[in-house]
Amino acid sequence: MASRLHEIQHQSVTIQAPLPLDSGQSLPSVTIAWQSYGALNADKSNAVLICHALTGDQYVASDHPATGKPGWWARMVGPGKPIDTDRFHVICANVLGSCMGSSGPASPDAATGAPLGMAFPVITIGDMVRAQAMLLDHLGIARLHAVVGGSMGGMQALAWAAAFPDRLGSAIVIASAARHSAQNIAFHEVGRQAIMADPDWQDGQYYGSARAPTKGLAVARMAAHITYLSEAGLTEKFGRRLQARAIKSFGFDADFQVESYLRHQGLAFTDRFDANAYLYITRAMDYFDLAEPHDGRLAGAFAGAKDVRFTLVSFDTDWLYPTAESRRIVQALQSVGAAASFVELSAPFGHDSFLLDVPALDRIVAGALGGGR
Amino acid sequence: MASRLHEIQHQSVTIQAPLPLDSGQSLPSVTIAWQSYGALNADKSNAVLICHALTGDQYVASDHPATGKPGWWARMVGPGKPIDTDRFHVICANVLGSCMGSSGPASPDAATGAPLGMAFPVITIGDMVRAQAMLLDHLGIARLHAVVGGSMGGMQALAWAAAFPDRLGSAIVIASAARHSAQNIAFHEVGRQAIMADPDWQDGQYYGSARAPTKGLAVARMAAHITYLSEAGLTEKFGRRLQARAIKSFGFDADFQVESYLRHQGLAFTDRFDANAYLYITRAMDYFDLAEPHDGRLAGAFAGAKDVRFTLVSFDTDWLYPTAESRRIVQALQSVGAAASFVELSAPFGHDSFLLDVPALDRIVAGALGGGR
Numbered sequence: 020m021a022s023r024l025h026e027i028q029h030q031s032v033t034i035q036a037p038l039p040l041d042s043g044q045s046l047p048s049v050t051i052a053w054q055s056y057g058a059l060n061a062d063k064s065n066a067v068l069i070c071h072a073l074t075g076d077q078y079v080a081s082d083h084p085a086t087g088k089p090g091w092w093a094r095m096v097g098p099g100k101p102i103d104t105d106r107f108h109v110i111c112a113n114v115l116g117s118c119m120g121s122s123g124p125a126s127p128d129a130a131t132g133a134p135l136g137m138a139f140p141v142i143t144i145g146d147m148v149r150a151q152a153m154l155l156d157h158l159g160i161a162r163l164h165a166v167v168g169g170s171m172g173g174m175q176a177l178a179w180a181a182a183f184p185d186r187l188g189s190a191i192v193i194a195s196a197a198r199h200s201a202q203n204i205a206f207h208e209v210g211r212q213a214i215m216a217d218p219d220w221q222d223g224q225y226y227g228s229a230r231a232p233t234k235g236l237a238v239a240r241m242a243a244h245i246t247y248l249s250e251a252g253l254t255e256k257f258g259r260r261l262q263a264r265a266i267k268s269f270g271f272d273a274d275f276q277v278e279s280y281l282r283h284q285g286l287a288f289t290d291r292f293d294a295n296a297y298l299y300i301t302r303a304m305d306y307f308d309l310a311e312p313h314d315g316r317l318a319g320a321f322a323g324a325k326d327v328r329f330t331l332v333s334f335d336t337d338w339l340y341p342t343a344e345s346r347r348i349v350q351a352l353q354s355v356g357a358a359a360s361f362v363e364l365s366a367p368f369g370h371d372s373f374l375l376d377v378p379a380l381d382r383i384v385a386g387a388l389g390g391g392r
Numbered sequence: 393m394a395s396r397l398h399e400i401q402h403q404s405v406t407i408q409a410p411l412p413l414d415s416g417q418s419l420p421s422v423t424i425a426w427q428s429y430g431a432l433n434a435d436k437s438n439a440v441l442i443c444h445a446l447t448g449d450q451y452v453a454s455d456h457p458a459t460g461k462p463g464w465w466a467r468m469v470g471p472g473k474p475i476d477t478d479r480f481h482v483i484c485a486n487v488l489g490s491c492m493g494s495s496g497p498a499s500p501d502a503a504t505g506a507p508l509g510m511a512f513p514v515i516t517i518g519d520m521v522r523a524q525a526m527l528l529d530h531l532g533i534a535r536l537h538a539v540v541g542g543s544m545g546g547m548q549a550l551a552w553a554a555a556f557p558d559r560l561g562s563a564i565v566i567a568s569a570a571r572h573s574a575q576n577i578a579f580h581e582v583g584r585q586a587i588m589a590d591p592d593w594q595d596g597q598y599y600g601s602a603r604a605p606t607k608g609l610a611v612a613r614m615a616a617h618i619t620y621l622s623e624a625g626l627t628e629k630f631g632r633r634l635q636a637r638a639i640k641s642f643g644f645d646a647d648f649q650v651e652s653y654l655r656h657q658g659l660a661f662t663d664r665f666d667a668n669a670y671l672y673i674t675r676a677m678d679y680f681d682l683a684e685p686h687d688g689r690l691a692g693a694f695a696g697a698k699d700v701r702f703t704l705v706s707f708d709t710d711w712l713y714p715t716a717e718s719r720r721i722v723q724a725l726q727s728v729g730a731a732a733s734f735v736e737l738s739a740p741f742g743h744d745s746f747l748l749d750v751p752a753l754d755r756i757v758a759g760a761l762g763g764g765r
Contacts, residue, residue, distance in 0.1 A: 042642035141642040201626035201650045202618065208651045209614045211644065212658070213586055216607035234589035241582045242615050245575065250711070253574035259681055267679060269415035269514040271584065271671060275678065277574045278581045285585070298644060305648065306640060308632060338623070338711075 024293060025226070027084045029077070029113070029120030030054065034153050038115075041306075044140040047129060051154045052120025053077050053112035056096060057104030059160070066160045067102060067388065068151065069111040070168030070175035073243075073300050074292055076119040079111040080104070085291045091374065094381075101385040107164065114175075115150040116142045116300050118293035122150075125226060125293055136223035136295060144171070144307045148178045152186070162186050165388055169193035169373035170340065171300070174307050177320075177348065181309055184324035191387050193332045193380070194373040196344035197317055197351070198308035203339065206246050207301040210239030214294045223295050236294040237285030244284045249336035249369030253277060310351075317351035324352075329359040330387035332380060334372040336365075360387075397666060398599070400457045402450070402486070402493030403427065407526050411488075414679075417513040420502060424527045425493025426450050426485040429469060430477030432533070439533045440475060440761065441524065442484040443541030443548035446616075446673050447665055449492040452484040453477070458664045464747060467754075474758040480537065487548070488523040489515045489673050491666035495523075498599060498666055509596035509668060517544070517680045521551045525559070535559050538761055542566035542746035543713065544673070547680050550693075550721065554682055557697035564760050566705045566753070567746040569717035570690055570724070571681035576712065579619050580674040583612030587667045596668050609667040610658030617657045622709035622742030626650060683724075690724035697725075702732040703760035705753060707745040709738075733760075 031052035038046040054077040059066060069079050069092070080096040082089060096102045096109055113121040116139070124139040155163070165188055168176040173195025180190045196203075214220055217235030225231045245253075257277035261267065273279040313319025329352050333345040342363045352359035364379050366372035373380065404425035411419040427450040432439060442452050442465070453469040455462060469475045469482055486494040489512070497512040528536070538561055541549045546568025553563045569576075587593055590608030598604045618626075630650035634640065646652040686692025702725050706718040715736045725732035737752050739745035746753065 044642075137644075141644075198632065200623065201630040201632065201648075202621075202623045204632070204648050205614075205618045205626065205650050205654055208646075208648075208654055209611060209618070212614060212655070213589075213611045215644070216586075216590065216611055218591060238582060238586045238589055238611065241578075241585060245578045245582070248575075250573065250575045250714075253578065257574040259571065259574065259577070259684075269417075271510070271514075271588070271675065273581075275574075275577050275581075277578050281578055281581055282585070302644065341623075 024085055024118060024291065025125050027119075029084070031120045032154065032157055034157055036153065038146070038150055038153065040140055040146050041143040042140055046122060046140070049115070049150050049153060050120070050122045050126065051112050051150055053110060053154060054079065054081060055111075056080050056109040057107050059108040063160050064162070064164060065107050066155075066163050067107045067109050068155070068163050068166045068179075069096065069102070069109060070151070070166060070172035071111060071114065072168075072170035072172050073304065074288070074297075075172070076117065077111045077113045078119075079109070083291065094376065095384065101381040102167065102388065103385070107388070110155075110158070112151050112154055114147045114300065116147070116296060116303060118296035123293075124223065124295035124299055134224075134226040136226065139295075139299065141302055142299060143303050144174050144178050145182060147303065148175055148182055151175070151179075152183060155186075163188065165189045165191060167191040167193075167384065168195070170195055170370065171304055174304065177309055180324045180327050180329070181320040184327050187327050189328040189330065189387060191330045191384060192345075192348070194334055194337050194340055194370055196340040197320070197348050198310065199305050204305045206242060207305050209242050211298055211301060213238040213242070214298060220294060223298075225294075231289075232294045233289040236289050236292065236297060239297060240288040241281045241285040244281060246339045247369060247371045249338065249367060251336065252367050252369050255367065317347065318354045321352055321355045321357060325356045327357060328387075329357055330383065331359065331361040332373075332383055333363045334366045334368070334370070334377075335363055336367055337370040337372065339370040397458055397491060397664065398498050400492070402457070404493045405527065405530055407530055409526065411519070411523055411526065413513055413519050414516040415513055419495060419513070422488070422523050422526060423493070423495045423499065424485050424488075424523055426483060426527060427452065427454060428484075429453050429482040430480050432481040436533050437535070437537060438480050439528075439536050440480045440482050441528070441536050441539045441552075442469065442475070442482060443524075443539060443545035444484060444487065445541070445543035445545050446677065447661070447670075448545070449490065450484045450486045451492075452482070456664065459660075467749065468757065474754040475540065475761065476758070480761065483527075483531070485524050485527055487520045487673065489520070489669060489676060491669035496666075497596065497668035497672055507597075507599040509599065512668075512672065514675055515672060516676050517547050517551050518555060520676065521548055521555055524548070525556060528559075536561065538562045538564060540564040540566075540757065541568070543568055543743065544677055547677065550682055553697045553700050553702070554693040557700050560700050562701040562703065562760060564703045564757060565718075565721070567707055567710050567713055567743055569713040570693070570721050571683065572678050577678045579615060580678050582615050584671055584674060586611040586615070587671060593667060596671075598667075604662075605667045606662040609662050609665065609670060612670060613661040614654045614658040617654060619712045620742060620744045622711065622740060624709065625740050625742050628740065690720065691727045694725055694728045694730060698729045700730060701760075702730055703756065704732065704734040705746075705756055706736045707739045707741070707743070707750075708736055709740055710743040710745065712743040
């Protein structure tokens, strides 16, 4: 239930300074919820910012406060792990527009105290990154050893390199893209329409009511979830296997394992995510096109980033952000003289590979963060 | 509106004989709506059955009675066209379970006269084909020169060859598969959940009410429509182009052309299709697996079909029913000694290529139907 979600307390800071937005609007102040792991060293040179994906959060390596499940990248972040918290001060902030403590559509209106809902301004990936920079200013961290992210997290890492190249040693961009394709936008639009078609959405003003658009949000999640997996992965994991009773019901229950799995994914999602936040963040992703302010020349976005070291990783079975998008980024980086290493990894899990057990990814991330210091 | 849809009169016949179903249930009688084009010759040897796809209908080459648009395969069927109605008697029947005049969930209960809704039994592709065979019996047509279909129409053509190989000269199977994959099932399940999540669905008993689950059906159509197009095709057709006003709204209107297109596709669909029919037909497709009754050996389905001439066509950009599925069918046919020709065509339109302007497909279909008689 969305209402319980908003009762969770998160570590956060409210920065009493305006955040100008790409829309031309401005937030008078901005609240950022974040988690950190590992000690910041004396010269504050060992900070690594992890940027999370669409439905991720700041609980990268700690149990999720709503679900109790381990952090979404606990396999990657921790003592002795590829992003080694014995060496690095790891920061992960809930993105602007999300629902885990940072400013978003569930935030109160300054005047009335009521949740803003759709009165919250539409935000962009660039706005998310500027909010993260304000958090780092607040924490007294002038420069990041690295920014790391997969999927929408990778978009933020790219946007960091475009907006703040001088604050950045390296950028690690995994399973991502410099723009949303027509197909990416189309799938997101299906999800938004599913939410907005749910009468419990109530034009986004459901927070005070006993109802929330959980059915619409579940359908949105189901559609999106298919795009996170590969066709071959789905076949291997489920194929046409039936549920335990092993007979077709000749009805509309979940006969196939893949149906049951998808229904579970949809329902479980509504326990940990807010429908309006889903609308806002998908919109930010659809608006993302780093080349747009540079007349479509992606290299223009990286004009100041030639001293940032880039590491890009794609997965051969990722049809959401296919390898060609990473190649396009690498070409733009090379054209401005930035150091960019790129690997396409083979992994069966589709787009979700960046979250899963792919040892080659661990080695690349550890290597990109540099040997012992 | 679904209610107006059900007021349309269709040419149909009600056959007063039971239709035993794969579910074990039985329809006491079956109504089949159909259209035909071209004259049946004296020895009744020139009949070609066209099987339509999920949301298709019998109006293959005549204007659609609800939308007024030309028939869905008017480019393929007509005098002098690849399926030449100067030579062939072309029959197309609305599939069992659909909403254009054949028996389906909107049909009246024999006892009460009220629409059956979800009391209509779940049907299969095999059931659809047996209903078509009953229509041919009624029309006095013992044997088909050919059966032709794309997508779900191709599944029916394959099921014809499996069930009635002796009534068939040739089978032309386009952009199809012998089973639904996990990913295919997953996308259909999203659509069904979108419909059933709509409170206007009312457990399927919406026919008498002033409300129908048009929002849920539109979302289902949007999700499915993406799967009918290729990623490259979407990029070429829409890319990231904005609507006419050419600026981002920083809101949730359809800013991108692809959003507007998808919304239109979703809405327009609800004028010509019934939500319950969508549930039943997607279920029939998901249940489709010709190899299942033969311990997973597809060749077993074609044991009696070695004298049927098969023509299979796939499209290189079709990721819904990819070429590998057609190859699998060809291998099974070859193993039983059936003549099977197979071509993968290059076309940019994804799965929808079978409906669109692909001249090579025209030549293949015309050739498969044989030279002048």
